[in-house]
Amino acid sequence: MSSVILRADGTWTADAARLVRDATAEVVAGDIVPLSTYLGLALAVRAQVGVWLAPDSEPGELAAFASEPKLIAVDFPAFKDGRGFSTATLLRGRYGFRGELRAIGDVLIDQLFYLRRVGFTSFALRVDQDPETAVAALRTFTDVYQASVDQPLPYFRRRAALGALL
Amino acid sequence: MYRYDDFDRSIVQERVAQYRNQLERHLAGKIGEDEFRPLRLQNGLYIQRHAPMLRIAAPYGLLSATQMRKLAHIARRYDRGYGHFTTRQNIQLNWVKLEETADILAELASVDMHAIQTSGNCVRNITSDEFAGITRDEIIDPRPLAEILRQWSTFHPEFAYLPRKFKIAVSGSREDRAATAFHDIGLFALRSPSGERGFRVSVGGGMGRTPIIGTVIRDFLPWQEYLNYCEAILRVYNRYGRRDNLWKARIKILVRSLGAEEFARQVEADYTHLAGGQGTVTQEEYERVAAHFVPFVYATGLADAVDTRGDKPFARWIERNVHTHRVTGYRAVVLSLKKTGTAPGDATAEQMDLVADWSERYGFGELRVTHEQNLVLPDVRVDQLFALWHEVRAAGLATPNIGLLTDIISCPGGDFCGLANAKSIPIAQAIQRRFDDLDYVHDLGEIDLNISGCINSCGHHHVGHIGILGVDKDGSEWYQVSLGGADGSSAGNGRVGIGRIIGPSFAADEVPGVIERLIDVYVAQREEGERFVETVARLGIEPFKQGVYGSRKDAHQTLAEVA
Numbered sequence: 182m183s184s185v186i187l188r189a190d191g192t193w194t195a196d197a198a199r200l201v202r203d204a205t206a207e208v209v210a211g212d213i214v215p216l217s218t219y220l221g222l223a224l225a226v227r228a229q230v231g232v233w234l235a236p237d238s239e240p241g242e243l244a245a246f247a248s249e250p251k252l253i254a255v256d257f258p259a260f261k262d263g264r265g266f267s268t269a270t271l272l273r274g275r276y277g278f279r280g281e282l283r284a285i286g287d288v289l290i291d292q293l294f295y296l297r298r299v300g301f302t303s304f305a306l307r308v309d310q311d312p313e314t315a316v317a318a319l320r321t322f323t324d325v326y327q328a329s330v331d332q333p334l335p336y337f338r339r340r341a342a343l344g345a346l347l
Numbered sequence: 348m349y350r351y352d353d354f355d356r357s358i359v360q361e362r363v364a365q366y367r368n369q370l371e372r373h374l375a376g377k378i379g380e381d382e383f384r385p386l387r388l389q390n391g392l393y394i395q396r397h398a399p400m401l402r403i404a405a406p407y408g409l410l411s412a413t414q415m416r417k418l419a420h421i422a423r424r425y426d427r428g429y430g431h432f433t434t435r436q437n438i439q440l441n442w443v444k445l446e447e448t449a450d451i452l453a454e455l456a457s458v459d460m461h462a463i464q465t466s467g468n469c470v471r472n473i474t475s476d477e478f479a480g481i482t483r484d485e486i487i488d489p490r491p492l493a494e495i496l497r498q499w500s501t502f503h504p505e506f507a508y509l510p511r512k513f514k515i516a517v518s519g520s521r522e523d524r525a526a527t528a529f530h531d532i533g534l535f536a537l538r539s540p541s542g543e544r545g546f547r548v549s550v551g552g553g554m555g556r557t558p559i560i561g562t563v564i565r566d567f568l569p570w571q572e573y574l575n576y577c578e579a580i581l582r583v584y585n586r587y588g589r590r591d592n593l594w595k596a597r598i599k600i601l602v603r604s605l606g607a608e609e610f611a612r613q614v615e616a617d618y619t620h621l622a623g624g625q626g627t628v629t630q631e632e633y634e635r636v637a638a639h640f641v642p643f644v645y646a647t648g649l650a651d652a653v654d655t656r657g658d659k660p661f662a663r664w665i666e667r668n669v670h671t672h673r674v675t676g677y678r679a680v681v682l683s684l685k686k687t688g689t690a691p692g693d694a695t696a697e698q699m700d701l702v703a704d705w706s707e708r709y710g711f712g713e714l715r716v717t718h719e720q721n722l723v724l725p726d727v728r729v730d731q732l733f734a735l736w737h738e739v740r741a742a743g744l745a746t747p748n749i750g751l752l753t754d755i756i757s758c759p760g761g762d763f764c765g766l767a768n769a770k771s772i773p774i775a776q777a778i779q780r781r782f783d784d785l786d787y788v789h790d791l792g793e794i795d796l797n798i799s800g801c802i803n804s805c806g807h808h809h810v811g812h813i814g815i816l817g818v819d820k821d822g823s824e825w826y827q828v829s830l831g832g833a834d835g836s837s838a839g840n841g842r843v844g845i846g847r848i849i850g851p852s853f854a855a856d857e858v859p860g861v862i863e864r865l866i867d868v869y870v871a872q873r874e875e876g877e878r879f880v881e882t883v884a885r886l887g888i889e890p891f892k893q894g895v896y897g898s899r900k901d902a903h904q905t906l907a908e909v910a
Contacts, residue, residue, distance in 0.1 A: 264590075311377075327498070
């Protein structure tokens, strides 16, 4: 479990948090726990842990809480399972989550650009992924056409301000 | 065609750099095959039967002369000197080398082309009407809207890893030449009772293993809202579409399992958060993009009548291959890639160069690819048709068969494709040879004959008035024949339908004879002015079954045994 946590700003550190996959496991401060576990925790305990969502979790279940978690992780059991991209979009856009949003699971270099765009701020890279290459991948494209979490305006609404030529 | 600006150009160039890096890491063993697959697919690269196949995008079928020449160059330099135009208005090269694919993409980028999202589980090339912008029955010019949709869907971060591929078609005319009913999203232009322009939105149409006609979930959507509405549809699909079974992963299966009403409700619920927001397209943006299509300066005061000079072959070409134009004195000319003996949709590098030249000498340097796998010179002056015809005929692209039986749609099939169960091109060629009497084929009138080499239906057999599907039975190739499909275009008088299988399948060498017997039934039964597909609709498939199987009891039995 010596994975690296890459951040959207291009820095990285060793992964310190314990990811609790088992919903019946004991919870200690700093853990990232399953949604069902999280929802059953006392408010004071909740403030000390992160929560992770499965691809089929409804992010709206977290929206009801006044005290938002410091960290929400979204699991990608397989990198090709794109549901987490919508989960992140909804957490940021519709439910206004402002804390740390982390991609966990099968997190690979070549999905990082999209992950960053939909609002992930940290990435638990799969152990075989090279952090140096990953940092470069965060900046694959200088600009983008469509709006997303990182850029709420589509290019067509920005171009006049940017002085783009016809 | 759409003229890139620096912004568009930089995105395509950065894409090439990204892919080159990914390819290098793959070749160095740092990205395994499973992880490289979606990366190469979203750059149009399949690993095929003999070699990698590269599918290059011709967004909504539009190409410039310069781009066509580049395709010819690439076909010569990196392939075997020809290319295959597809039913998604793209072009495929069948013999590229994996190691050279980044170089090919760089060559394409140099003329503002790419292979972005021509494959993979993402939003694919947007398709539209091959006569967009030049037809007389247009409610809205769909080209700017198709381009805005292309830009929106290019590298959309939320929708790059969908459960399965996703196809969107935009039609701007009264006639649906884009087969919108057979797309994951079909946008069909119309006016509201108060005269506003917008789209009727259908979802979940498609061919493949489970052919379904799309369900209308919005009778009228103002055109300005179409990006928001597509976003809502894609979000519902991305979250709830099945991912456990490749064959049940298309949006049509989700629509069917939820029910169209519930699916529409979920879409509308998401859309309420988006309506009128930043994704709403402005009139200003529509006009800006429209200006990138370079409004051509047409000559005025031209006579509109075509003088056929009593030349029968020329008159026949005018009748079949020349389409009306919104500008007086101009026509759109369809170049047939369906000459007998050639693979449907194939063009040689020499032909591509010639077509590029014609598009400049007989037009404004623009070309189009049709979903029937032909090419179009969109802006030819009436008084130049005769001269053009001579040149086109000499190059073998003037077969006057557009819309007729021998204008066959066919996928590359088992000769090339790794997915195919059976060959399709030799079947198409055998049928063309059997029906080589042009007078007879003209007398038969409009017939869509479509061939797919497997159930993925790249040859659109489900919507063929006659459909042929290659199937595998105990390791040998058989062909299933269906009747009565229709894609919504005027060829079938606007009918939309999925063909019905007439019975047990046939061996390859039996197929031309089967088609002949189907045609015999039509000729015997048709009423004055009735098209093939209308006769099928009136009589049902029973008399056609009789015609094919009835007289051949032995054969029927043998066939029934293997079916």
